[in-house]
Amino acid sequence: MELIPMEYYLVVSSIMFFAGIYGFITRKNLIAVLISVELVLTSTDINFAVFNRFLFPGHLEGMFFTLFSIGISAAETAVAIAIIINIYRNIKNVEVRNLKKLKD
Amino acid sequence: MDFSGFLMMRDEISLVALILILLLYDLFAPAKARKVFQPLACLLFVVQIVITLLPVSSLEAFGGMYQTTPAASLAKTLMSAGTLLVFLFSKKWIEEKHEIAQGEFYFLTLCTLLGMYFMVSAGHFLMFFIGIELASIPLSCLVSFSKKDGLSAEAGAKFILNAAFASGISLFGISLLYGGTGTLYFSDMPVALQGTPLQIAGMILFATGLFFKMSLIPYHSWTADVYQGAPTQVSAYLSVVSKTAAAVALFTIFIKVFGGMAASWRPVLYIIIILSITIANLFAIKQKNIKRFLAYSSISQAGYIVLGVVAASPQGLTGILYYMMVYMFANLAAFGVASLVERQCGNAEIASYNGLYKTNPWLSVLMMFAMFSLAGIPPFAGFFSKFFIFASAVQQGYYILVLIALLNTIISLFYYLLIVKAMFINPNESPLPRFRSDSYSRIAMVLCFFGIVLSGIVSFFYNKTNDMATESMEMCGLSRPKAVEETLDANPVPGQTLNTQGSTAMNATASWPSVLE
Numbered sequence: 001m002e003l004i005p006m007e008y009y010l011v012v013s014s015i016m017f018f019a020g021i022y023g024f025i026t027r028k029n030l031i032a033v034l035i036s037v038e039l040v041l042t043s044t045d046i047n048f049a050v051f052n053r054f055l056f057p058g059h060l061e062g063m064f065f066t067l068f069s070i071g072i073s074a075a076e077t078a079v080a081i082a083i084i085i086n087i088y089r090n091i092k093n094v095e096v097r098n099l100k101k102l103k104d
Numbered sequence: 105m106d107f108s109g110f111l112m113m114r115d116e117i118s119l120v121a122l123i124l125i126l127l128l129y130d131l132f133a134p135a136k137a138r139k140v141f142q143p144l145a146c147l148l149f150v151v152q153i154v155i156t157l158l159p160v161s162s163l164e165a166f167g168g169m170y171q172t173t174p175a176a177s178l179a180k181t182l183m184s185a186g187t188l189l190v191f192l193f194s195k196k197w198i199e200e201k202h203e204i205a206q207g208e209f210y211f212l213t214l215c216t217l218l219g220m221y222f223m224v225s226a227g228h229f230l231m232f233f234i235g236i237e238l239a240s241i242p243l244s245c246l247v248s249f250s251k252k253d254g255l256s257a258e259a260g261a262k263f264i265l266n267a268a269f270a271s272g273i274s275l276f277g278i279s280l281l282y283g284g285t286g287t288l289y290f291s292d293m294p295v296a297l298q299g300t301p302l303q304i305a306g307m308i309l310f311a312t313g314l315f316f317k318m319s320l321i322p323y324h325s326w327t328a329d330v331y332q333g334a335p336t337q338v339s340a341y342l343s344v345v346s347k348t349a350a351a352v353a354l355f356t357i358f359i360k361v362f363g364g365m366a367a368s369w370r371p372v373l374y375i376i377i378i379l380s381i382t383i384a385n386l387f388a389i390k391q392k393n394i395k396r397f398l399a400y401s402s403i404s405q406a407g408y409i410v411l412g413v414v415a416a417s418p419q420g421l422t423g424i425l426y427y428m429m430v431y432m433f434a435n436l437a438a439f440g441v442a443s444l445v446e447r448q449c450g451n452a453e454i455a456s457y458n459g460l461y462k463t464n465p466w467l468s469v470l471m472m473f474a475m476f477s478l479a480g481i482p483p484f485a486g487f488f489s490k491f492f493i494f495a496s497a498v499q500q501g502y503y504i505l506v507l508i509a510l511l512n513t514i515i516s517l518f519y520y521l522l523i524v525k526a527m528f529i530n531p532n533e534s535p536l537p538r539f540r541s542d543s544y545s546r547i548a549m550v551l552c553f554f555g556i557v558l559s560g561i562v563s564f565f566y567n568k569t570n571d572m573a574t575e576s577m578e579m580c581g582l583s584r585p586k587a588v589e590e591t592l593d594a595n596p597v598p599g600q601t602l603n604t605q606g607s608t609a610m611n612a613t614a615s616w617p618s619v620l621e
Contacts, residue, residue: 015133017276020272021273024265024269024472030261030265030396033265034265034268037265037268037269037272040272040273040275040276041268041275042273043276044272044275044276044278044279047276047279047280047282047283048147048279048282050217051279051282051283052247052282055283055286056286061282061287062279062282062290063229064230065229065230065233065278065279065282065288067228068233068234069233069275072233072234072237072241073268073272075237075241076237076241076264076268076271079244079245079264080244080261080265080268082245082266083244083245083248083257083260083261084261086248086251086260087254087257087258087260087261088255088256089251090252090253090254091254099258099261101254101255101258101333102255102258102259102262102328102329102332102333103329104328104387104391104396
């Protein structure tokens, strides 16, 4: 069976990565910002898995890294959501533009 | 690896034991016994610091995933000592504001400390990534520790989102490095690094995570906000302990892994140093809030520290470790005084320091010493630390860079003196009334005081650091790529053993064997 070439996967992961960066900069809602960060983290998981499968199939280093990275990003999201909920309790919304008490 | 190898990880094991003891004690101890929680925690932590002080040799465990060197061990001791000082400063604050959550504060802080331990002695990118995440996720909880305080929550959100973003970019860099080399071990990677565009992109993206942790200029935007919003003790922790870990890890990884690609990263660091020092200094001048002020000052201090990485020599490593030690005492003293004053007057404006000397002379004198040390005025330790780190860069021929850094110390002197002027000269009708701080803070302040005064004059500190750093660099040399080793053997440079006698570092004219050119 013909495999999908590696470049196609890398294009997908790169698009996800830059979409995540774009979203992080432009989104107006904290949850949306968090989702963008998750896009960045997930794109790296694809990268690891693809490099492992196509270039270095002898070892499983990339796959393990993917597993750890998924776990850690889940933890990170949990904490981030907890903090966002705390913000909601304090100022009753989660818009980025209302987080302006700390500035020069 | 057998069981004895496992025991060599005693720094981490003792810290894990301490974390578990404190967690279980906090959970199960009866209400009466919980009153002694904080003294007990500090006491056990002192024991842990003594354990990290035991001499270590270099070793690898878990097939090279964990590596330790004397320099890494010294860095761990420094981080633990800094954390202990933070604990001493935060006792009263915890009791007053967060009586119920005191166990959590200690638990979270020690968890981040464990992550930093792993960052410093990682031998594999997975280990390093877990370390840096373990160091930043609980830290964001600490930043938003004052739940009812809107500023703290806002700082927490800014910190966690920026940290996650930086670690995502850093992770993308690691994945490119993996694709370009096929390995993630620090010891295997240099052989496979030829400086292809993919590898360079991976390296720069990877370094983002560390630059973020050190809050160097393109990645600094979170620093001032987070330092201002976070509880003062947590800001102190962020500015000292977190930076120590990142600086040592940056040095280790850039030398050990990317040593052969120095031509690619030197210009990057060069620009980052100039930007960090200059821009942060200019911003610090106009700050009205002491915590924001200290944040910008810490950004510029981080710029000085990276000078040691650019030097990429044993003197550079010595400079970094010694600088961190001196900076720890001075910065923790400044933050400690800031937290005491903030608790008394309820705000962190620099204006509330006006006339502090009249009512609280000892606090003012300590703050003045801290400021002088940060600025680098001769009798204090800060002068010597700056001197050695500049010297290490000059030895490698970075004259213009060091000149710019020197000019910036003059600018920094100006804004540090603004604080001293506020305390000693500015008139104030109603200065802060005289107050007596709690005994734990006083112990911490005395320790900081002697640290600031003695760590510069007593040459033991520098010599010891230098011995450890030199020893570690020699071990580091063992794991260099083969191609580089051959060039080393071909042109033996007599400078390699010159600075083993401690303070001769300044006389060593020969540079570290130019492996990195």
